[in-house]
Structures are given as C-alpha cells and as structure tokens.
Amino acid sequence: MIDKYNPAKIESAAQKYWDDRQSFAVSEDTDREKYYCLSMLPYPSGKLHMGHVRNYTIGDVISRYQRMLGKNVLQPMGWDAFGLPAENAAIAHRTPPAKWTTANIDYMRTQLKRLGFGYDWNRELSTCSPEYYRWEQWFFNRLLEKNLAYKKMAVVNWDPVEQTVLANEQVENGRGWRSGAIVERREVSQWFIRITEYAEELLNEIDHLEGWPDAVRTMQRNWIGRSEGVEFSFRVEGEEPLEVYTTRPDTIMGITFISVAAEHPLALKAAGNNPDVAAFVESCKNVHATEKEMETMEKKGIPLGITGIHPVSGEEIGIWVANFVLMEYGTGAIMAVPAHDQRDWEFATKHGIEIRPVIRPADGSQHDFSQSALTAKEGITCNSGVFDGLGCAAACEAVAEYLETHGAGRKTINYRLRDWGVSRQRYWGCPIPVVYDDAGKVFAVPDGELPVRLPEDVEFSGVQSPIRNDPEFYRTTLPSGDRPAIRETDTFDTFFESSWYYARYCCPGSDHAMLDERANYWLPVDQYVGGIEHAVLHLLYARFFHKLMRDAGLVDSDEPFTNLLCQGMVLKDGSKMSKSKNNTVDPQSMIDKYGADTVRLFMMFASPPEQPLEWNDDAVAGSFRFLKRWWALVHRNSEAMATARQLSSDQDLAAADCADREARELRRTTHRILEKVVRDYQRIHYNTVVAGAMELLNSLDRFDPGKNRDCLSAFRESMVILNKILAPIAPHIAHRLWHVMGEAGDVLDADWPQVDRQALQSDTLKWVIQVNGRLRSEIELAADCSEQEIRAMAVADRRIRNFIKDAEVRKIIIVPAKLVNIVI
C-alpha cells in the first residue's frame, strides 16, 4: 500500500527541514556569481490575497531556478508597514496602528512560510521599526545639507468638517470620503525633494533599462514629460513682464490672445478690482473635476482688461484668465494661437476672438479654419513677416534666435515632472526629523539624536493625527538646547520607505550606517517582480533614491533594478478579484484544501507570468491530480529506482548509448522536453514548463522500467530530470520525492540538468509533405537519406501522386529535417 499524498504533512516537514538547516540564509561570497531576486514587499493589510501569492511564487521560482544554476541567490522579504489603512483600522477597532500592524505582519508571515518561499528571514525588515526609519531620517539630513530637500507652500485637499488633509484617494467626486463635505484646496507649507534635478538622468537612463517592459519605460518617459520650447515674455504696462512657455514658437505671429491660470498673480490682482473676474477665479478654485468631467469641460474664460505687447510685432494682445490653463505647468500663462492649437481654437470660437493662420499645409492643400485648428507641425509659415516661407522646425529656430537676440526670451526645456512632495499630515508614518524655533526657522535634528521616534502607544479617537495634539511629542528644544522648539508633526510619504528597502536588505543589522559595503556585493537587484500599478511612482522614486544614494557614496551602481517583471492580475469570472465585486478566493482556504504546491503549480501553469490569470477551481483540482499522479509514480517505482542506482553510476547514465529502442525513445522524449523547458525557464514562461513536466510524466507513466538495464537507467535519468524541473515550482513534494527516489543531497541544491544532444538524434525522421503549401501527407525516412532520395520518396507517395496527378512539378522545397513542399 502506497502512502497517500498528504500535502499538509510533507509540506510542513520540508519547511521544518529547510528551517533547521537555514537553507535560505545567504552571505556574500565573491567566488560565486550572485543573484538578487526581489519581490515587492507587501503592505500588511491583514492576510495574503491571490495577487501576493502569484507575485511571490514567480519570485520564488526564479530564485530556486537560479540557485540550481549554481548562483549565490538572495531572496529577502519585509513589510511596507506605514500607511493609511492602519489609521482607519485604528479608528474602526480602537486599536493603536502599531498593534494592528504587528498582528497583521505576524499572521501574514506564517502564511508566507506556509507557502514555502525560500526567503532569508534573517534579513526581514519592517519599515515602521525605528531601526529602519532612523536611517531614512539620517538620509533626509544629507538631503537637507545638499539643498535637495526644501520647504514650500503647496496645495492640499482639505476636509473642512474633519479639519484634516486628505490623500487624493480619499477624495471621491470632490467630496471627503468619510464626511461627504466638499473638499477645499488649501495652501500648506510642505517638504519637497528635488527630483527635478535628476529629471534628465532619470529620463536618459530609461533607454538603458533593457530588462524592463516597454510599457513601464514608456509610462516613465511620459511621466517625466520632457519638452523643448521657448520661454519669452510680453511687456505689460505697470506690471512685471508676463512670462509664457511654448513648444510652438513657429506660430508666434498667430497669437491673438493670452491666457493665464486662475491662480496666476495677474488674475488674482485683476480679481481685486473686478468682481466678475473675482467670481470667475473663485469658481475655478472649487472645481475638483474628475477625469471624465475634465474631458468634456467647457473652455471658459473672462478678459482681465489688460494687454501685453507682442515681442515681435509690438501689437497689443488681450489677456484673459481661462480655466484650462494650469498654474502647475510651465509659467502658468500661455500665448494663444487659435489657428494652430485646438484648445485655443475652441476658446476663440466661443469668445469671438480672431483666428489668424500663420502655417499653411506643405502639400498646397487648403485647411478650413472655421472647422478646426491646423495643429500638425508640418507646414510652411505664412503671414509671419520676416519668418515667412520656413518649415516649422526652421521657423522654431528662427523665432527662438530672434527672441534671444532681442532679449525677450530663450530656449528652455520643460518637464511635466514636479518635485516630490513628501509631507503627509498623518500620524502613521516616519516623522520628518526637523524642529522649528518660534520664528518658524528650520533646524535639522542632529544625527546623534536620531531616530525621532513615533509614539506608538496612542489614543486614536478622532481623525486628527494624535501627535499634533501631543505636547510630549511636539514640545522640544533647539539642537543648541537653549531655546524651546516645536517638532515637525508631518510624516513622510510612505513611498519614502519603499524607495530604498531593497538596499537595506543587503545590510541586515547594520546599526552604525544606513548601508555598508555588503550593499555593493548584492546590488543592483537582478530581478525585480511586482505589479504594474507601481510602473511610475514607486519605480521612479526608487530609481531616484538610488541615484541620491550613489551621489552620497552609499552605492556604486546607477540603477537599482536590472530586470523588471510585472505580473498580470488574478481574475475570477473575467474581472479582477476584489472585495467590492465579491469574487475573491482566499488563498488560505486553497492551501488548506490542496496544499501550497498545488496552489503554486496552478498559478504557474494557468497563464504566463505577465498575462492575467483566470482563477478556475476545476483547473486547481487538475493541478492537484497531477501531483498525486507524480507521487504515485515515484512510490510505485521506488524499488526500481533503488536497483537502478545500484546498477549505474552517474557516468554510465551520461554515456548511455542505449541499445534498447524503447529506452532510446524515452531518452529522446526526455531531452526534447528538457531542451524546451530550459528555454522556457530562461524566458520566464512557466506555464509551458509545467506543460513539459506533464508531458514527461505521461511518458514515464506508460514506460516499463523493468524490461532491461537500459530501460532502468533511462527511466531513472528521466525521473531525476522530472524532479529537477519541478523543484522550483512545487518544492515540497520535489524535496520529499527526491529522498524517496534515494537521490543524494537536496534537490534544492542539485545541479541543473544538461540536455544530451546525442539523445536527441534519431535513426529515422518524419517528413511532412506539402503540395502548394498545404499538408497532404507524411513519410518516415532514414535519417541519412540524401536530398534526392527524399525528393523521390515524397513525389512517389500515394496520396501525393493523387494530388499531383498530371500537373507539372515546378519546384520542390526542402526544409531540413522537417518538410517537403511540392509546387505544382
């Protein structure tokens, strides 16, 4: 009677085995090639969801495969533990955020261990621990020293009922998510990091990130949003010159009005004298439009009653305030050319402003300016005086040069990217380590006094950050110690923590430095695995932080992540699993029912890692069935395996020239599959790896190893290969069956199998015969047939003769070892 496959039992035994031996603890070893495989760390929300399981299984398969290739593999895990949900839970359950977070971490850690992921738990970190965030505060001091961190006023979402700042995600249709009150835009002084200083490098380096998906690279390029143009000014009577930015200086002679943003100083000043303008400016302030509304929003505006002088023509141009001009981009003011910009065209048409064409199509065709603007940057300038008759590119140059020589403007490069605002008016985050004197002057907290600890034993009744009302926290003294000071009560954006954790994993226990020399052994990360939702923010901030750390002498690489894999979503019934859709499947219930190996196997088998995965309960049962069949096969043949081991040493296997036809056949199948599996492991196409393993199991199931010695050793060889190719995906059962088969050591550290090219050779070849490119017949010929013989045999085939009949054979194409195409 064979032992029944009992996943719960063998999985906990395997996990204990690895744990006792510290199988996944690694250290620096310059003799071996290192491989750093990293999965994005989870937010400890309570329990794992299927997206986590998929993400971490992919990472674990990569890690275990790389280990079998002989590399020194680091795979760490930790917790992105600061954040808003802890505060919400605190209010709902009257538990301090720290307690709630720690309990979640403890539970989720047991879940990760239950899934058998090969993490080096000695490196585990939690971003909410003072040992972690003190280095973040220390690094902030370095940024302050370099003037890469600064304070300025910035607009926030303010909930007037709750008297608190809201994150963008907490604003729903312009209202606070909890209070339902209309959200106001309020200016608050906040900390910023100068990411724009690195915009050029962040953009240029994208070209070299060849191991990243194109989608992510494109998104980052668009996010940085570099554009080349010209900045110039209009003289305004009694005012400072009005600066505008344009990417189309070639259309400068077509300007018929100027627009400024509602927050622009000229608009605010005009609002002081003109109630209509004031009303308009006010109406713009309260619009917190959703994307959909933005799309269809009407172009509204009102004249300010002042004019600017055109820098070339000297013409007086009316200045308007318009709702579609953004204060945050460029100079907050634009030159408007309705003939060649669609928004300006719509605005001019509505307000009866002149549309003055200054570009005509290069092909001589006519454009109907009463219908739309001519926006293509291909054409010839006209009605433009000295700039007439130029192509757009040449005209841009000419205008830029004119403005420069006349002192009215200059070429500039503009970025859409803004400096990174890192202040959050929240409790559950890393305290920003500064204090203020009574005049509001900023003082850094000296390195020696770090960390500024976040009090964890807090009463969380209302919505306000408890430290704002906690004098014990905010009352302090200046670094000099001689005067009272007020401590900053804002905390860092949690993206701050997740921007450098990958480096900290390399230096566990380092309590004298943020990073030490170990970081340069492991970095950069060879393979990063995570969700596409982090394509821009997290991945851009982490790249930025890496460059900051490089320039602070902490790391010597330019980029943190060499290869990036973004796994697809987990779907159920065609849509993303989510609580709101009530279509979630709890991973824990699946693990309890089938075991970790089945869940891992199904996840890898159901679709390629980068594609979405459709959850299917029946198919999970199919994966379980496969593992049971494998289990039974190994146990059924354990005696044969023992005999095979006695008969043949490894050398015999490698040199096996198998006289037996069936043994040769099995070896051919095995090595054909192995060749494919090796390619698919490298391509990270695990679904076809599993398909290959299933095919191999099907062959082994039908094979009789007892026939003779050749069969026995071919069988053992194939069984060993099957175990090895499944080991990264279903590691527990592989571990157990490796020992059942009596193989030495752990499969975890077994060598990756080599394809035996000789085994792929065959005495005969199957040829596909086509007539005019359509499959018509097949023949099997000796492998050493000459081309002439192949030709003759193909034409002589019964079915082929039937197709050729008396038609003339014009050509015969032979694809070596594959097919013959007869053209008639």
Place this chain on the structure above:
RNA sequence: GCCGGGGUGGCGGAAUUGGUAGACGCGCCAGACUCAAAAUCUGGUUGGGGCAACUCAGUGUCGGUUCGAGUCCGACCCUCGGUACCA
C-alpha cells in the same frame, strides 16, 4: 485623443528565425472498475461533409508579400490597461 498589451476550439492557453495550427490542462462524450456513486484508469474531443479511406473550411475583418502567413507588410474593427486641457 495619445501610449502600451491582447483578439487562436466550449474554457485557460501552446506554436525558435515565416515551415505539420490547437501542445498541456480544464470541461464534455464514451468505455473499464463498482450493487451504485465518487475517486481512479483507457480512448475520443476545431467546425462542416462522408460508413470509411478521405475531403473542404479554419487563428478579429479586408487586402498584400511568399513555394508556404497565427507569425511579415498596409488599412480597419473589437477589447483590456495606462494617461492627458502639459501649452
């Protein structure tokens, strides 16, 4: 609008550089075992026609290149994701 994926059986998905379309699995059908069912095993399973050998059609649509196209080129349709009054 722009950018990036993706359209292949009843379903999830396979198919190096153009070379046997549908690997592998799920589901379904039939059979074996069983008093019966479950489990397990064996066989079948793209659609149409035919008793069969066989034959015709077929990878979103239309056209093209080629001895040969799921794969390459052109135009279009659908779908998923991202993103935007960015001047």
